[in-house]
Amino acid sequence: MKRLLYLFCVVVLYSCNYFENKKIYSEDLLNEELQTIDWNSVDEYPSFSLCDSLSAKVERKTCFTTTLLKHVNQYLALQKIVVSQDIEDTIALKLAIDKKGVIKILDVKAKTETRSAIPKIDSLLRYSITTLPKIFPAIKRGQQVDTEFVLPVAILIE
Template identity: 50%
Template sequence: MKRIFIFLLLINVMSCEFFEKKKVYSEELLENEMELFTWNDVDEYPTFSSCDSTIGKANKKQCFENTLRDILNTNLSQYHIVVLESIEDTVQLKITIDNKGEFSINSIESSTLTKQQIPQLDSLLRQSLDSLPKIFPAIKRSQQVTTQFSLPVIIKIE
């Protein structure tokens, strides 16, 4: 009986630390959360209504980019562009979609030859993307956020 009493007493003394409340500081929680937070990734990419049925984050991003390229190709094909020599270049469009779904082109990067041969290329690209359908902004932690993309566009004129 004496052994059981000592055993129960030891368990009781050792178990007291399980009942202690640990203080949690908001700064510490915030710091831990900031370490885990990935700034360069979103939960859902921006999308068009035509991509709503697409399943998966990567597939939605691909659908968004393909829809942008299709609209761009359709609109650019309406212009008759004459060049002195054939051009095959990849133009980088730096675009932003803000948290309200507003689309804007930040910059257009192309080679010097392309700029010389097609000086109006920047304005043609901007005009081609002026009348986009409604864009639903990217989502991060259930909040609509601003995102930036680099969209490569291949220009091939013979």
């Protein structure tokens, strides 16, 4: 009987830890979750309504960048740009698209020769971006997010 009582006391003492609730802090959960997220990629890239029919992530990204480049190039082709020498350059447009789908140019990197030959290249590029059709923002974990990327625009004027 003493053995049974002893065994019962041991079981009760050690089982108290079983019923103990561990405190989980929401801040700890949030920090743990934030560390597991890949912040350099999105679940869905920004998109135009033209690209909505595509299902693959890579196809949608290609459609978006192709549509964007095509629009900028068409706008530049309509401009009467007169130069005294041939220009061949790839301009790097750093773009930002916010959560509402508003696009803006953050930076324009071009050769010095291109800037001196076409002094208004920045304003032409900025205006071409403002005439784009509606953009749907990128999606990360079901939420619309801000994105930034660099778009290379080839300039060839003879």
